[in-house]
Amino acid sequence: MTWLLCTRSALSLGCSPICTSRWREATVSADPATVAAALQVLAHLGVTLADLQSDTGAPAALPTVAEYLPRVVAAAGPGARRTYGTYWERMATAWGDWPLNRVAASDIEAMKQDMIATARSRRNSRNGRHAGEHVIAAARAFYRRAVADGLIDASASPAHRVAKPRRLPSTRRALTxxxxxxxxxxxxxxxxxxxxxxxxxxxxxxxxxxxxxxxxxxxxxxxxxxxxxxxxxxxxxxxxxxxxxxxxxxxxxxxxxxxxxxxxxxxxxxxxxxxxxxxxxxxxxxxxxxxxxxxxxxxxxxxxxxxxxxxxxxxxxxxxxxxxxxxxxxxxxxxxxxxxxxxxxxxxxxxxxxxxxxxxxxxxxxxxxxxxxxxx
Incomplete structure (x- = not known):
């Protein structure tokens, strides 16, 4: 592997073909035990010779929130789509052209506060608390799918760095x-x-x-x-x-x-x-x-x-x-x-x-x- 790197360096520096050919011959005649040891190290690191020889270039770009959302919806069950659908649409509207790794925990926190402030008042409402809880749950479900698909690391999920509101005790009771x-x-x-x-x-x-x-x-x-x-x-x-x-x-x-x-x-x-x-x-x-x-x-x-x-x-x-x-x-x-x-x-x-x-x-x-x- 060292001789291969030297060969590339020599060519880039304008060395003669004779010189480089000698390095190639040295590579071919390398000690088999040394080659085996090098391959074992590479295998331990999860790297192949093809990885070393290929030009990896820039890392693949992550999809945007709007691009990835259809995959999340398709993988969700009917209950999740019914509960989180509205909040996923809000995420696509607010951050649709953002790549997945651009959304920060503070963005999700801000959306939670906005949903709490604008929640409709119903018979069973709790001053928007449920809406705020659902925002975080929807964002966590979204990023949990991204983690499962290998797009981001679990530690990189912004939704899981936002604390859910503490659920209040239920007001339900047994009827007489x-x-x-x-x-x-x-x-x-x-x-x-x-x-x-x-x-x-x-x-x-x-x-x-x-x-x-x-x-x-x-x-x-x-x-x-x-x-x-x-x-x-x-x-x-x-x-x-x-x-x-x-x-x-x-x-x-x-x-x-x-x-x-x-x-x-x-x-x-x-x-x-x-x-x-x-x-x-x-x-x-x-x-x-x-x-x-x-x-x-x-x-x-x-x-x-x-x-x-x-x-x-x-x-x-x-x-x-x-x-x-x-x-x-x-x-x-x-x-x-x-x-x-x-x-x-x-x-x-x-x-x-x-x-x-x-x-x-x-x-x-x-x-x-x-x-x-x-x-x-």
Whole structure:
């Protein structure tokens, strides 16, 4: 390798061809042991002879934020696109022609503060805190993809040098039986589809489904005989017990409104079209207009989930509540690994809550814990 470098230097200095040819001969006749040792050193450094002989030139230019964003969006899941899409578009607008390594932590911090200051005020808003948190989360997801693609080093990500705002404690609480009665009474006596609205409230109260999970339920996911609904949400799939009465109502609702194929969505409007998340928005807006305390506290479908899981935890323990909620992660102490409950325990809790027997329940029937209005 030394002789090769000397050859290049000699040519650049105008040495005679005879001189350089002698150096080439010396290179050819080099000691094999020396050559082997040199190659071993190069291999240890991750360098090949081709790397030494090639003209590397200037390093490849990084793509700009606008150029790289489509790759990030294509690799993201539907949940990430829905949550971060707005913030990724803001990044492309503000820094679109900047290469990835030009964006600084202070730029992301400035965008966070701007989003906090201009966030819309909603029923569940926290003075823009969630918007600021989402800016950082979106930027981290963007640069995490750049790191995975080998474009930048993990230590060079500006998004990971910006601290997320500390998440405030949730204002949600368990609703009282009287509050549940009021909410159900309004849903059953107002609106243009009281049957659908009553069914939605009962489904979420019994099952503690998230809104997205209920919207994803298909005809094939309903097992009327066993009182089960297959639920796909938050990247998990599980069977969730529901009362046989509710299972039958769900089946009649779906078939009466045009669900025929196994993959047809279960919850539907009167015109046969599948419902969307907007139905929930209209439902709670209408309830809030008639019950001021609902609007003032920002009560939503997730409060029904919180109410059900609180009751299950109080009466059946943390392990059953965790299974009822569909939580599969185990944050905190490793002790939570052993606090588990099976489908039969969840069915026991459901049976006790509704006062109705369930095929998978193992305990004797008990008196219903919920108001009658939620079970009609």
């Amino acid at each position: 039986p009287y509050e549940l009665e009021e909410i159900n009474a309004v849903a059953r006596t107002s609106g243009n589809d009281v049957i659908l609205d009553a069914l939605l409230l009962r489904l979420h109260t019994e099952s503690a489904y998230r809104r997205g999970g209920a919207l994803a339920v298909r005809l094939v996911d309903l097992d009327r005989r066993s009182g089960l609904v297959r639920l796909a949400e938050k990247g998990t799939v599980r069977w969730q017990p529901v009362s046989l009465d509710l299972a039958e109502h769900l089946y009649e609702h779906a078939h009466g409104r045009g669900a025929v194929l196994p993959t047809d969505q279960l919850l539907r409007y009167r015109n046969g079209q599948p419902i969307s998340s907007r139905r929930y928005d209209h439902l709670w807006k209408r309830i809030g207009d008639r019950l001021p305390w609902v609007a003032a506290q920002g009560i939503s479908t997730h409060w029904l989930r919180h109410t059900t899981l609180t009751w299950v935890e109080r009466h059946f323990g943390y392990g059953v509540a965790r299974a009822y909620a569909g939580h599969t992660d185990s944050p905190g102490s490793s002790t939570t690994t052993y606090i588990k409950a099976d489908l039969h325990a969840v069915a026991d809790a459901l049976s006790a809550m509704t006062g109705q027997p369930h095929p998978l329940a193992t305990m004797e029937e008990t008196q219903a814990a919920w108001p009658a209005a939620t079970r009609r």
